Each structure stands twice: as C-alpha cells, then as structure tokens.
Amino acid sequence: MDAVRIVEGNTRLVVPAGSVSGVVPPRRPAFFNPRARRTRDLAVLAAGAHAEEHSGAYLDAMAGVGARGLRVAAEAGSYDEVFLNDSNPHAVGMARQSAALNGLERVVFSTMEACRFLSEHSVRGGRGAAVDVDPFGSPASYLDCALRALQYGGMLAVTATDLQVLGGLHDAACRRIYGGVPLRTVYGAETAVRLVAGCMSAVAGRLGMGISVVYAESHMHYYRVYANLLPKPGSPRLGYIVHCARCGGRRASDAYASTCGSCGGDTKAAGPLWTGPLFDADFVDKMALRDAGQNGGAYAPYLEKCRREAAMPAAFYTLDEMASRAGTGPPPLRIMLESLRGEGFSAEATSFSPTGFRTDAPAADVCRIVSSAKSHAHKV
Numbered sequence: 086m087d088a089v090r091i092v093e094g095n096t097r098l099v100v101p102a103g104s105v106s107g108v109v110p111p112r113r114p115a116f117f118n119p120r121a122r123r124t125r126d127l128a129v130l131a132a133g134a135h136a137e138e139h140s141g142a143y144l145d146a147m148a149g150v151g152a153r154g155l156r157v158a159a160e161a162g163s164y165d166e167v168f169l170n171d172s173n174p175h176a177v178g179m180a181r182q183s184a185a186l187n188g189l190e191r192v193v194f195s196t197m198e199a200c201r202f203l204s205e206h207s208v209r210g211g212r213g214a215a216v217d218v219d220p221f222g223s224p225a226s227y228l229d230c231a232l233r234a235l236q237y238g239g240m241l242a243v244t245a246t247d248l249q250v251l252g253g254l255h256d257a258a259c260r261r262i263y264g265g266v267p268l269r270t271v272y273g274a275e276t277a278v279r280l281v282a283g284c285m286s287a288v289a290g291r292l293g294m295g296i297s298v299v300y301a302e303s304h305m306h307y308y309r310v311y312a313n314l315l316p317k318p319g320s321p322r323l324g325y326i327v328h329c330a331r332c333g334g335r336r337a338s339d340a341y342a343s344t345c346g347s348c349g350g351d352t353k354a355a356g357p358l359w360t361g362p363l364f365d366a367d368f369v370d371k372m373a374l375r376d377a378g379q380n381g382g383a384y385a386p387y388l389e390k391c392r393r394e395a396a397m398p399a400a401f402y403t404l405d406e407m408a409s410r411a412g413t414g415p416p417p418l419r420i421m422l423e424s425l426r427g428e429g430f431s432a433e434a435t436s437f438s439p440t441g442f443r444t445d446a447p448a449a450d451v452c453r454i455v456s457s458a459k460s461h462a463h464k465v
C-alpha cells in the first residue's frame with residue numbers, strides 16, 4: 086500500500102500517498118485530509134486544556150489513520166492512555182506505524198465498529214476522560230454509546246459533516262436525526278452547531294445526565310462541538326432561536342413565539358436546539374495558553390473571539406446583512422462594535438463569521454447604528 090510520511094504539529098504521521106497528492110482525499114485505502122489540520126490543531130489544544138484537570142483515557146472511536154489521536158498522545162500531555170479505534174484495518178495499520186515512529190507508548194489499537202468499541206469501555210473503570218467521535222455525516226447515532234463510555238466531567242467531542250441536513254435543505258431529515266429544524270439565515274453555522282449540541286443534551290438527558298458546551302467551531306465542511314458530561318441534567322438548555330424576517334430580530338427563547346415582540350411581524354423558529362453558551366471562557370483561555378506555547382499563538386486572534394463571545398447572546402448578525410437592510414454599505418467591523426458600545430450596548434465579534442458580531446441591541450437599533458457607523462467610517 087502506498088504510504089508517505091508527513092509531519093503535523095510535532096508528530097510524524099504515516100498517511101495514504103493519495104491523500105496528499107490529490108485534490109479530494111480518497112476514502113480508500115484510508116481517509117486522511119491534510120487540509121483539516123486546523124481542526125486537529127484545535128482538537129489537540131482542547132484535549133490538552135481538558136487533560137489539565139482530568140486524568141484518564143482518551144478514546145478515539147473513529148480514529149482513521151490516527152492523525153488526531155496520535156497528536157493528542159504526543160502533544161496534549163497528560164492522558165494516561167490513548168485508545169485509537171477504527172473499523173478500517175488499513176487505517177489502523179498506518180496509525181500503528183506512526184505510533185512507532187514517534188516512540189509513543191500507552192497507545193492501544195483496535196479495529197472494532199465504533200459503538201462496539203465504545204460499549205467495551207462502558208464499564209466501571211473502563212470509561213474515558215475524553216471521547217472523540219469523528220464520522221462521515223452525522224454523529225447522532227453514536228451519541229448514546231459515546232456518552233455511556235464517558236466519565237462524569239469527561240469531554241465528548243463530535244464532528245458533523247452533514248451540512249445540507251443541518252443547513253436547512255432537508256428539514257424532515259434534520260428533525261428525525263437531530264430532533265429539531267434549522268432556519269436558513271446568515272447565522273446558519275451557529276444554528277447547525279446548536280442543533281448538534283441540542284441532540285447531545287437530549288441524549289444525555291435521557292441517560293439522566295447533562296452537558297455543558299465548552300467549545301464549538303465551524304470550519305470548511307465540518308462542525309465540531311466539545312461538551313463536558315455533567316452527573317445531573319442541570320437547567321434546561323433546549324429551546325428555540327426565533328427569527329423575524331420583517332425587522333431582522335433574532336433571539337434565543339425557551340418557547341416558540343410566532344409573533345415578533347419588537348415589530349409584531351411573523352417569526353420563524355429554529356429548534357429545539359441548544360440555547361446555552363457555546364464557549365467556556367476559562368476553557369478557551371487554557372486553549373489559548375497552550376496555543377501560545379505549541380503554535381506560537383497561531384490561533385490567538387481566533388480564540389480571543391471565542392473567549393469574548395462566550396457570554397454574548399445567541400444568533401449573531403453580519404455586517405453585510407444589516408447594511409443591506411439599512412440601505413448602506415458595510416462599515417468596518419471594529420467601527421460597528423465601537424458604535425454599538427458607544428450607545429451602551431454590548432457588542433463582540435464572533436468566531437463563526439469574519440463579518441459577524443453579537444450584540445444585545447434590538448435589530449432596529451443595529452440597523453440604525455450600521456448606517457451611522459458607515460458614515461462615521463467615511464469621515465475617519
């Protein structure tokens with residue numbers, strides 16, 4: 086089998102030759118996407134941040150050639166053991182070679198179906214401090230066995246790549262798979278992440294547990310949600326994002342209201358979905374500290390946005406959207422944020438969109454302020 090060696094982070098990896106030569110990485114003999122390095126870098130930072138306070142095993146149920154899991158073993162520090170499982174023996178064969186290249190011990194390999202692997206860990210003393218589920222498509226069918234394989238306080242990280250379902254092209258499928266429906270809006274990536282987190286929360290609730298989301302991302306063709314498992318359901322975080330097409334208003338709500346509280350227009354709602362925080366500021370701080378040490382702060386501006394938006398309202402605005410509504414051009418983001426703050430509103434950029442921002446200002450005020458920010462930007 087054709088394989089090549091690459092280095093990613095501080096880890097040497099054996100990967101299929103076809104995955105680094107072609108435009109689209111092939112699934113056979115094993116899948117590896119060199120362009121998904123960013124998500125692996127951030128997964129290593131998140132695992133490292135989590136491992137600072139939780140010891141135990143890291144379980145990668147769909148490890149592929151082991152790029153993420155081996156980097157966690159080599160770079161994230163203090164998990165006791167790393168279990169790399171993939172149903173594809175060719176992929177696991179490469180992961181074994183990579184582990185040997187890096188001199189990594191305490192890495193355990195297996196080639197089981199993902200839920201079978203997770204079920205083997207769903208026993209006293211066998212549960213993971215962290216579980217990663219990285220499927221093609223939706224993670225929904227793996228959430229039960231993933232949560233059962235996790236210790237309390239453990240971290241579950243899942244990937245979703247079913248963008249069309251989560252993006253509002255197949256509402257019936259989304260309701261069936263995730264238990265809620267999206268809306269096609271400029272903040273669709275946030276809605277998608279919240280649908281995935283909502284599904285994680287609902288499954289945890291059925292098992293008598295709860296989750297708290299500590300970090301989430303949307304990048305290229307995937308969404309990732311990282312959540313800690315809580316021993317109790319906690320306060321309900323499932324609700325709706327209610328959107329008014331007339332005034333552009335948007336807000337998280339426990340109930341589905343069909344009339345806009347601001348303008349009286351008809352509203353639509355996405356959900357049920359996770360309406361709680363998408364970031365834990367302390368957790369993101371730990372990721373940023375590790376990034377400074379490991380990557381020279383390559384992700385510092387991005388993680389700073391995540392930290393600052395942690396306590397901000399759900400459902401962001403974009404400059405283009407609100408400028409178009411106001412009949413003007415978009416001002417620079419920095420000036421828009423300053424203008425909103427100047428009027429006493431809170432305002433922060435969002436990590437989900439380069440022109441996105443979160444604010445507690447009503448949509449009518451956002452619309453008015455985008456015009457004044459645009460004319461102010463002309464004067465300076």
Ligand SMILES: [Zn+2]
Nearest residue numbers: 329332345348
């Ligand atoms: Zn309205």
